[in-house]
Structure formats: structure tokens, C-alpha cells
Amino acid sequence: MGANGPKRRDGTGAKPAARGPAGGKVGHAVPVGHAAPLSPGAPPLRRSFDIPSDFAASRDVQDAVMADVAARGFDEESAFAIRISLEEAVVNAIRHGNKFDVAKRVRVESVVSDRTAEISVEDEGPGFDRGHIPDPTAEENLCRPNGRGILLIESYMNAVRWEQNGRRVHMTKHAASPVVAVPVPPGA
Numbered sequence: 564m565g566a567n568g569p570k571r572r573d574g575t576g577a578k579p580a581a582r583g584p585a586g587g588k589v590g591h592a593v594p595v596g597h598a599a600p601l602s603p604g605a606p607p608l609r610r611s612f613d614i615p616s617d618f619a620a621s622r623d624v625q626d627a628v629m630a631d632v633a634a635r636g637f638d639e640e641s642a643f644a645i646r647i648s649l650e651e652a653v654v655n656a657i658r659h660g661n662k663f664d665v666a667k668r669v670r671v672e673s674v675v676s677d678r679t680a681e682i683s684v685e686d687e688g689p690g691f692d693r694g695h696i697p698d699p700t701a702e703e704n705l706c707r708p709n710g711r712g713i714l715l716i717e718s719y720m721n722a723v724r725w726e727q728n729g730r731r732v733h734m735t736k737h738a739a740s741p742v743v744a745v746p747v748p749p750g751a
Contacts, residue, residue, distance in 0.1 A: 603677050604677065605677070607674045607675060607676040608631040608634065608635065608673075608674070608675045608676075609672075609673070609674050610627060610628060610631065610671075610672065610673045611670070611671070611672045611673075612624045612627075612670065612671045612672075613668050613669075613670050614668065614669050614670075614671070615665045615666075615667075615668060615669075616656070616657040616661040616662075616663055616664055616665050616666075616667050616668070616669055616686075617657070617665055618654075618657065621653045621654070621657065621669065624653070624671050625646070625649055625650055625653065628645075628649060628671070628673045628675070628680075628682065629642065629645070629646055629649075631673065631675040631680075632645055632646075632675055632680055634675075635675050635676065635677055635680075635738075636677070636738075637680070637738045638738060638739045640739060641680075641736055641737075641738050641739055643719075644719035644720065644736055645680050645682070645719075645720075645736050647715055647719055648682075648715065648716045648719050648720050648734050648736070649671075649682055649684070649734075651712035651713075651715050651716050652682070652684040652712075652716060652732050652734065653669060653671065653684055654712065655684075655686075655712050655713070655732075656669045656684050656685070656686035656688075657669060657686070659688065659691070660686030660687070660688030660689075660690075660730060661686045661687055661688050662688065667686065667687040667688070668686075668687055669684065669685070669686050669687075670683075670684070670685045671683070671684050671685075677738070678737060678738050679735060679736070679737050679738070680735070680736045680738075681733070681734070681735050682733075682734050682735075683731060683732065683733045683734070684731070684732050684734075685727065685730055685731040685732075686730055686731075687730070688730060689728075689730075690727065690728030690729040690730040691728070691729035692728075692729060693713070693725045693729060696709070696710050696713055697709070697710055698710070698714075699711045699714050700714070716732065716734060719736070720734040720735060720736050721735050721736055721737050722734070722735040723735075
């Protein structure tokens with residue numbers, strides 16, 4: 564496989580890979596057989612991507628993960644939260660971690676079940692200390708362009724762990740509980 568192409572290990576039977584702008588292969592957005600929601604209790608959908616620091620390749624990865632989220636029937640709010648958080652994590656990995664160096668890789672892994680989406684994004688940059696990122700909502704930082712992606716990720720996801728000195732973020736989102744109608748007994 565070329566130096567700029569992803570190494571697919573998802574085992575989903577996805578359609579053949581598309582070509583990215585640099586000619587490298589990128590994961591296809593729609594896995595075969597995932598057009599309709601899968602039955603409850605089906606095995607989790609697992610994906611693993613290894614892409615260059617390239618926004619075009621990242622869009623294909625995001626589309627593929629979001630296809631799994633849709634196939635599992637996540638509600639709109641949860642799907643929106645996952646999409647925003649995944650996009651911010653990948654953009655941060657390319658922009659801040661790998662500094663747009665296409666020779667450096669971004670790894671994305673996802674496991675999507677009926678009730679939970681777990682996503683990890685890792686870059687090859689120097690890392691960062693989460694405690695040293697200023698609060699973008701503090702008055703003195705309102706006009707500064709940094710830290711908002713982290714704020715969004717930590718606001719939208721149920722759990723976020725920064726690992727490997729900030730080079731890897733592990734995010735978890737639980738689907739909203741389904742609304743179950745419970746009949747109220749007469750006179751209650």
C-alpha cells in the first residue's frame with residue numbers, strides 16, 4: 564500500500580476504497596449492508612483507519628463512522644454530538660498534533676454498538692498537557708481562537724480521556740434512552 568494510503572482493518576466488507584487527492588486509498592463512506600438500522604443485540608461495528616494528515620481522507624473516515632452510528636439507530640442528538648466531536652478530534656490531530664505534515668499519520672478507531680459509540684483518535688505530534696489549555700469561555704479568552712474544539716468534545720461526549728501525553732483522545736457517547744410508554748393505571 565502507498566505511503567499516504569490508509570491501512571483498513573475494519574473487516575466490514577465495505578465497498579472498494581476510493582482514491583484520495585494524493586492518490587492514496589481512503590475508506591469508503593458506506594459499508595455494504597448498513598443501509599437500514601441493524602437489529603438490536605447485533606455485534607458491535609468496529610473500524611480502524613490509518614490516514615495521512617489530510618482533511619479529504621478524514622472526511623471519508625468521518626462518513627464511515629457516522630454510517631455505523633446511523634446503522635445502529637442512534638438518535639439525532641447523539642449522532643450530532645458524535646459527528647461534531649469526531650470532526651473536532653480529527654481536525655485537532657491534523658492541525659495541532661501533526662501540524663499538517665502529510666507524512667505523519669492519524670489513527671481512528673471506532674466501536675459502535677446499539678447503545679454506545681467509542682472512538683479514539685491519535686496523532687504523531689508532540690502531544691500536549693490538557694491542563695495547560697486555557698478555558699475558551701473565560702472573558703480574557705473569548706476572542707482567542709484556541710481550545711474550542713476540546714470544549715465541544717468534552718461538552719458533547721459522555722466520557723473523554725486524554726492519553727499518551729495528549730496525542731490520543733478516547734471519546735464515549737451513549738445513545739439517549741428510548742422513550743417507553745408506560746400506561747398509567749386508572750385512578751393513579
